[in-house]
Amino acid sequence: MKKYNVAVVGANGAVGEEILRVLEEIDFPLAKLVPLASARSAGKTVEYNGEEHTILELTQEVFEENNVEIALFSAGGSVSAEFAPAAVAAGAVVIDNTSHYRMDEDVPLVVPEVNPEDIALWQKKGIIANPNCSTIQMVQALKPLDEAYDLVRVDVATYQATSGAGKSAMEELVKQMQAFFNFTLDEAEVKAFNQQIALNVIPQIDVFMENGYTKEEMKMVNETTKIMHKEVALSATCVRVPVLRGHSEAVTMTFDSEISAAEAREILSKAPNIVVVDDPSKELYPMPKDCVDSNETFVGRIREDNFANNMLHMFVVADNLRVGAATNAVRIAQKWIEMEEGA
Numbered sequence: 347m348k349k350y351n352v353a354v355v356g357a358n359g360a361v362g363e364e365i366l367r368v369l370e371e372i373d374f375p376l377a378k379l380v381p382l383a384s385a386r387s388a389g390k391t392v393e394y395n396g397e398e399h400t401i402l403e404l405t406q407e408v409f410e411e412n413n414v415e416i417a418l419f420s421a422g423g424s425v426s427a428e429f430a431p432a433a434v435a436a437g438a439v440v441i442d443n444t445s446h447y448r449m450d451e452d453v454p455l456v457v458p459e460v461n462p463e464d465i466a467l468w469q470k471k472g473i474i475a476n477p478n479c480s481t482i483q484m485v486q487a488l489k490p491l492d493e494a495y496d497l498v499r500v501d502v503a504t505y506q507a508t509s510g511a512g513k514s515a516m517e518e519l520v521k522q523m524q525a526f527f528n529f530t531l532d533e534a535e536v537k538a539f540n541q542q543i544a545l546n547v548i549p550q551i552d553v554f555m556e557n558g559y560t561k562e563e564m565k566m567v568n569e570t571t572k573i574m575h576k577e578v579a580l581s582a583t584c585v586r587v588p589v590l591r592g593h594s595e596a597v598t599m600t601f602d603s604e605i606s607a608a609e610a611r612e613i614l615s616k617a618p619n620i621v622v623v624d625d626p627s628k629e630l631y632p633m634p635k636d637c638v639d640s641n642e643t644f645v646g647r648i649r650e651d652n653f654a655n656n657m658l659h660m661f662v663v664a665d666n667l668r669v670g671a672a673t674n675a676v677r678i679a680q681k682w683i684e685m686e687e688g689a
Contacts, residue, residue, distance in 0.1 A: 358383050381402065419440060434471065441675050458680075460485050462681050465681050484570070487617075494609070506593045510586075531545075544588055549585045552584075598651075620645055622646065632661055
């Protein structure tokens with residue numbers, strides 16, 4: 347198998363570190379690793395396969411200088427906007443983990459378990475977009491059920507971990523909890539979020555839009571339609587919770603036909619990268635603490651609605667830094683390689 351020169355932009359960030367771990371775990375066909383970050387991080391090192399690799403400064407020329415063939419971006423939308431075109435110009439395919447290109451009509455938005463065929467559209471701009479973390483795990487579970495019952499509406503409430511806002515947000519939760527036990531919580535810094543996150547939940551992720559929904563909530567609405575290639579009526583309420591890693595979602599689905607929870611459980615158990623954890627008699631259900639470092643999406647609490655025979659409820663949990671970011675990006679890269687080598 348051919349091996350590839352791979353750049354990881356934002357290599358020392360929360361998602362960048364996970365990308366390196368996932369690449370290592372799956373033994374990605376890597377010829378050369380090119381870790382990239384801002385000038386202030388250049389010269390630091392990251393570990394890969396037991397070796398230290400020096401972080402290079404992200405510049406317009408670095409992709410061509412290092413013959414980069416695959417560039418994985420996870421350093422913020424403005425960084426992708428500025429540097430992704432340079433990576434494409436150097437001959438690389440860009441897999442972008444930010445929101446910048448997601449709704450660009452010339453950029454495929456891909457979850458490999460749902461719409462792998464869209465990867466073939468990458469040549470339009472040389473870029474493939476990675477969806478929002480909360481969208482990825484949801485559509486992974488929605489897709490097989492949509493195929494069976496024809497999905498018409500989704501109502502979802504998310505419980506999103508602090509890691510979704512980066513390393514500093516995780517650190518803020520830890521520091522606030524330490525302050526609580528030191529009886530100094532009132533003095534603790536509130537910076538990563540607009541409210542105290544320790545011992546609290548914040549029903550706002552990102553800014554509010556004119557329609558009363560937040561930008562995060564509208565991402566789920568718009569991205570789901572683009573990924574699933576159908577207009578799904580979707581309403582989301584996104585909530586930040588005091589959890590370090592792992593997003594949870596309470597999902598209510600309305601279908602065009604009568605559903606069966608037992609059959610849905612069977613369908614999901616056979617779906618790719620889905621693990622059903624659903625035994626109420628043993629109090630078994632998905633929880634964030636059990637999904638950390640996992641590349642699978644966990645589904646449980648699968649049950650029929652009490653009043654409508656075409657509605658189903660479930661609870662979906664995944665490691666947002668992995669399934670919701672790094673793992674999905676690496677799976678896109680794997681599928682892209684398959685297509686390129688099979689062409």
